[in-house]
Each structure stands twice: as structure tokens, then as C-alpha cells.
Amino acid sequence: MKRTPLYEEHCALGGKMVEFSGWEMPLHYGSQLREHEIVRQRCGMFDVSHMGVIDLIGARVEVMLRFLLSNDVARIPTAGQAQYGLMLNATGGISDDLIAYRQGKDRFFLVVNAGTRDKAVAWIRIHAPSYGVRVVDRRDMMILAVQGPKAANQIQRCLPEGLSRQAVALKPFHFVQDGDWRVARTGYTGEDGFELIVPEENGLTLWESLLRSGVQPVGLGARDTLRLEAGMHLYGHDMDGKSSPLESGLAWTIAWEPLDRDFIGRDALEAVWGQPVARKRVGLLLLDRGVLRDQQAVFLQNSPIGKITSGGYSPTLQRGIALARIHSEIAIGSICQVDMRGRMMDVQVVRPPFVRLGKPVYREV
Amino acid sequence: MATVSDFPTALRYTREHEWARVQGAEIEVGITAYAAQQLGDVVFVELPQVGSRVTAGKPFGVVESVKSVSDLFAPLTGQVVAVNHVLESAPEQVNDSPYNEGWMIRVQADDDKAVDALLTANEYADWIKQADGAH
Numbered sequence: 478m479k480r481t482p483l484y485e486e487h488c489a490l491g492g493k494m495v496e497f498s499g500w501e502m503p504l505h506y507g508s509q510l511r512e513h514e515i516v517r518q519r520c521g522m523f524d525v526s527h528m529g530v531i532d533l534i535g536a537r538v539e540v541m542l543r544f545l546l547s548n549d550v551a552r553i554p555t556a557g558q559a560q561y562g563l564m565l566n567a568t569g570g571i572s573d574d575l576i577a578y579r580q581g582k583d584r585f586f587l588v589v590n591a592g593t594r595d596k597a598v599a600w601i602r603i604h605a606p607s608y609g610v611r612v613v614d615r616r617d618m619m620i621l622a623v624q625g626p627k628a629a630n631q632i633q634r635c636l637p638e639g640l641s642r643q644a645v646a647l648k649p650f651h652f653v654q655d656g657d658w659r660v661a662r663t664g665y666t667g668e669d670g671f672e673l674i675v676p677e678e679n680g681l682t683l684w685e686s687l688l689r690s691g692v693q694p695v696g697l698g699a700r701d702t703l704r705l706e707a708g709m710h711l712y713g714h715d716m717d718g719k720s721s722p723l724e725s726g727l728a729w730t731i732a733w734e735p736l737d738r739d740f741i742g743r744d745a746l747e748a749v750w751g752q753p754v755a756r757k758r759v760g761l762l763l764l765d766r767g768v769l770r771d772q773q774a775v776f777l778q779n780s781p782i783g784k785i786t787s788g789g790y791s792p793t794l795q796r797g798i799a800l801a802r803i804h805s806e807i808a809i810g811s812i813c814q815v816d817m818r819g820r821m822m823d824v825q826v827v828r829p830p831f832v833r834l835g836k837p838v839y840r841e842v
Numbered sequence: 843m844a845t846v847s848d849f850p851t852a853l854r855y856t857r858e859h860e861w862a863r864v865q866g867a868e869i870e871v872g873i874t875a876y877a878a879q880q881l882g883d884v885v886f887v888e889l890p891q892v893g894s895r896v897t898a899g900k901p902f903g904v905v906e907s908v909k910s911v912s913d914l915f916a917p918l919t920g921q922v923v924a925v926n927h928v929l930e931s932a933p934e935q936v937n938d939s940p941y942n943e944g945w946m947i948r949v950q951a952d953d954d955k956a957v958d959a960l961l962t963a964n965e966y967a968d969w970i971k972q973a974d975g976a977h
Contacts, residue, residue: 493879508937509908510883698882698908766886768906790885790908818904818911 481526482619482677483684490694498592500527502697509698513792516666516703517835520625521695522687529594530618530674531587531601535610538585542577544740545604547722549732556581559650559661563722563730564597565742569749570718571725573597574710576663578652586659588620588674590712618657619680623692624670624703626835632671635686636660644671665700667707667833705789705798708760708829714771715758715786715800721746724802726758726829756783757805760829760839761815763797765822769815775803776814776821782807785815793832800829849874850941854957855966858915861941862957865948868923869957872945873905873914873936876970881907884936887929889914889946894922896949898956903946905936914946918956924948 478501487494492503503524505512515521533542542550548562556579564573573593578586589597598614605612623632629645636644636658643653644660652661657676664670675683688694701711710716716725723731723746731746732738763769769788774781783803791798799815807813809828814821827839853861859877863870878884886906896902896916903914926945929935936944951957961969 493882504909505882508883510885510934702908766888768885768908768911770911790906792908 479527481524482680483524483526486681486684487524487694492694492696495697497697498527498590500591502527503694505696505698506694509696509702510792512693512695512699513702515693516625516668516695516699517793517832518626519693520623520627520631521693521699522684523622523624523695523697523700524619524684525622525672525700526619526677526680527591528620529587529589529591529597530615530620531589531598532613532615533585533587533601533605533610534583534613535605535608536583537608538583538610541604541608541610542585543738545601546575546577547731547740547742548577549735549738550577550579550585552732553577553579555579557651557653559652559663561650561730563716563727564600565722565740565746566718567741567745569721569742569745571712571716571720571722571727572600572718574712574716574727574730576661578659578661580654586615588672592713617677619675619677621673621675621680621684621687622664622666622670623673623687624664624666624668624695626669628668628670631687631690631692632660632673634690635683636673647671665707665709666703667709667830668703668835702789702792705787705800706791706793706830706832708800708831710800711787715802720802721749721754723749724754724756724758724805726800754805756802758786758800758802758829759807759809760827760831761785761788761799761801761813761824762794762827762831762839763799763815763822763824764812767797767817767822769797769799769817769824773799774816775801775824776816777804777807777811782813791831793835794837798831799824849876849963849966851963853941853963854917854960855963855969856915856917856960857969860915860917862917862960863941863945864957867950867954868948869918869920869951870945870948871917872940874966875940878937878940878944881905881912882909883907884933887933887936887946889925889929890922892922892925896920896922896947916949917960918949918951919953920949920951922947923950
């Protein structure tokens with residue numbers, strides 16, 4: 478199993494190490510619930526160095542990305558902007574979700590999922606030569622995600638002065654770069670926060686400095702409940718190579734215009750675009766005690782209407798919540814049932830997210 | 843909080859990670875610190891009603907953690923005489939104090955010798971070592 482450069486640190490901090498996409502990562506450092514609360518109320522940090530950083534360099538890099546990604550990087554024309562998007566396959570299924578960061582006219586970098594990293598690099602490398610783009614898989618980079626309402630205060634104390642001034646002035650989905658340090662106002666928690674992408678020789682020092690300034694380490698367990706409350710998708714659960722963005726609540730990541738921009742998956746999606754989708758992505762709120770889990774079946778009056786793609790316990794709402802893919806004619810507000818180990822439990826269909834910036838935001842009808 | 847490899851010698855244990863404590867004519871039952879740690883933060887505990895019967899080796903309740911859901915297995919056969927209702931509002935007691943405040947039910951055993959057949963602390967510790975070594 479692979480380890481990040483912070484492996485020893487996680488162990489020393491009491492991290493319960495588990496396998497995640499071939500990496501040995503901390504699930505929690507004692508209490509997942511407490512770590513979740515720390516991020517919602519103050520500030521915590523995650524080692525997400527298992528995620529992939531891919532540098533793309535070449536005069537035609539923008540042309541290449543406009544073909545490889547569902548979203549259109551021409552919509553982020555200025556260096557320092559970032560954009561969420563998907564890599565689709567030819568049938569319109571999702572082969573990865575990622576963030577593209579524009580460093581300049583001829584330079585981008587991508588941050589991709591740990592589990593799809595090798596596949597993504599290989600896929601880009603198939604296309605890169607015809608665009609003259611150089612692909613560098615930055616295995617030497619670390620990513621620390623510092624998240625929570627106090628994140629800006631905290632990173633200010635730990636980043637070099639010039640960089641920190643620029644960093645705290647960043648708008649969401651913008652980033653700043655100094656040498657090979659890249660600081661982005663992005664995250665996966667539904668809170669304010671930053672992702673610090675730094676060379677591994679600087680990562681340990683930065684982690685220690687954040688720890689000393691009082692930032693609590695947070696494991697992947699809380700990362701999952703935080704993103705679930707925020708209604709954010711997890712690759713391999715809420716989307717995969719067999720599911721279309723149109724039935725995964727990700728239609729917004731497809732830039733249909735300009736109409737003459739071709740991208741991988743466009744033909745397949747256009748063939749069904751405008752037709753009613755059979756399934757849609759919704760949120761579920763468990764009305765009784767318990768925890769919703771991945772893959773549980775959803776029913777309406779005893780007929781199956783879909784499946785939970787990500788289920789869990791919401792520490793903020795103190796109840797079971799889920800993202801699910803169900804028949805698209807089921808209205809928001811409907812009461813359905815979930816088969817929880819043989820028992821049918823009532824859930825309400827809601828529109829995600831459940832929590833943003835520390836506050837419940839779903840509407841119970 | 844008890845360390846996960848520390849098991850009170852006064853208790854008896856099952857291979858499903860429950861403990862049993864003899865208290866006069868009653869047997870108090872809970873889950874071990876090892877089990878609580880494996881589960882992660884416990885968020886719901888579902889327990890039987892007072893007066894219901896439990897059967898050795900059969901599920902008597904359910905514990906849900908942030909990570910997973912598990913059945914609770916009765917260490918012995920008998921009648922439930924008390925249930926720890928505090929766990930309904932404070933399930934974290936199972937993690938914080940697995941052998942005391944985190945107790946789950948008290949059972950009047952049909953056979954008061956049944957508890958002697960359960961694992962001792964040493965046997966349970968060996969069992970965990972084996973189980974951990976297996977994967």
C-alpha cells in the first residue's frame with residue numbers, strides 16, 4: 478500500500494490507518510464526530526496527498542483540455558482561476574471528476590482523485606502528443622486541505638508573508654502561486670477553506686507549523702461526512718464510468734456552448750439531451766433513527782425506484798442522510814422508504830446540499 | 843478511556859466482542875473497547891425492551907456507528923431486566939466508557955453457570971490477536 482510523506486505523523490497523532498484507493502490513510506485520530514465539528518465550527522486540516530496533481534504544459538494545452546473535459550476551460554480565461562469539471566468517456570459516462578487550474582496561457586494543472594489518478598494520467602498521455610502537451614505526474618507534490626470558518630486566519634500564520642496576503646484575498650475557485658507553492662480557495666467540505674499544494678520537501682514543515690498554530694488534523698471519515706452534508710459527489714459512489722452526468726446532478730458541469738466545441742462524450746450526451754432523464758440525483762433525509770448506507774434500495778409504495786449512492790450520518794443534523802439516484806418523476810418533498818436491513822424506513826426526498834457554511838440548508842416540506 | 847487491548851479481568855467475553863459482568867443474579871452486557879474502536883463513533887444503539895428474551899449467540903440489538911452497522915449478540919440466554927436508556931440520547935458513552943456508562947442490557951440468565959462458559963480476558967485478548975493476524 479502507498480503512503481503519503483505524512484504517514485509517520487498520522488501514526489504519531491493516533492490516526493487509525495485504513496486502506497483508501499490503495500493508500501494507507503487516517504480514517505480519524507480518535508473521533509470522527511469531533512473532527513467533523515471542528516471543521517464546521519473552527520478549522521481542521523486533511524492530508525490529501527494521495528490525490529493526483531498533473532501539470533500540463535504546452536502552447537495548445539487549452540485546446541486539449543477543451544476536448545478532454547466536459548466543462549470549458551475557455552470560461553476561465555485568467556491565470557489564477559480554477560474550474561470543476563468531468564472527464565467523460567465516449568459513451569458519456571464519467572471517468573473522473575477534477576479541478577482544472579489555469580496557471581497561464583500555456584500551463585494548467587489538474588487535481589484528480591486518488592483512485593483514478595493512474596487512469597487519468599494514462600488517458601491524458603494518449604491525447605497529449607497530438608497537442609504537443611507535456612504531461613507531468615507530480616508525485617512529488619503534497620496537498621493539505623485546511624478547511625473551516627477560521628481557515629483564513631490559520632493559514633495566514635503559517636504561509637510565507639507575501640503568499641499569505643494574496644491567499645486570504647482569494648475568491649472561491651481562485652488560486653495563487655509562488656514558485657511551486659500553489660494555494661487555492663477550494664475544498665470538499667462546504668466550508669471556507671484552502672488547498673495548499675506544495676512540494677513534498679516543504680509539506681512536512683507546513684503540516685507541523687499548522688499543527689503548532691492549533692489546526693486539528695482531520696481524517697478521511699469526517700471528510701466524507703462533511704462532503705456528504707455539502708451534497709458533493711464522491712467518485713465511484715455517486716458517479717462512475719456507467720453513469721451519465723445528466724442523471725448524477727452534474728449537468729451544470731457540461732458546457733454545451735459554444736456549440737462547435739467538441740469534447741469526448743458530447744455526441745453520446747447530445748443524443749439524449751432534451752429527453753426526459755430516467756433517473757435523477759436527490760438527497761434523502763431519514764425520518765426515523767438510524768444511518769442510511771451506500772447501496773440501500775429506495776422504494777415508493779413497495780416498488781423499487783432507485784438506490785442510495787452515498788449514505789451516512791450527518792453530525793450537524795444528527796440524523797441519517799444520503800445522496801441517491803431515483804426515478805426522475807419523484808418530486809422533492811415526497812416520502813419514500815429505504816430498505817434498512819429488511820425494515821422499510823421513511824425518508825423524505827430533498828434537494829441537496831444539507832449543510833453549507835455550518836448551517837442546515839435543506840427544506841423539509 | 844480504556845486502551846483497546848486492555849480487558850478487565852473481572853469480565854467475561856464473547857468472540858463477537860461483547861462483555862458480561864456478573865452482578866448478583868443479573869448479568870450486565872456491553873461491547874468491548876476493542877469493538878467500540880473498530881466501529882468508530884457510535885451514533886445509534888437499538889436495544890430490546892425490558893421483559894423480552896435474548897438467546898445466547900443470537901442478535902439482541904443493533905449498534906450503528908459513523909462507519910458501519912453491527913448486530914449485538916447475546917452472550918447468554920435469559921430475560922432482559924434492564925436497558926440502558928441513556929444510550930438513546932448519549933450513544934457516545936459506548937466509545938467513552940465501554941465497560942461502565944456504556945453498558946447496554948442486564949439479563950436474568952436462565953442458567954447461572956452459563957457465564958462460566960464465556961471467554962476470560964486472556965482468552966479474549968488471544969482471540970483478537972488471532973483475528974487481527976488473519977487479515
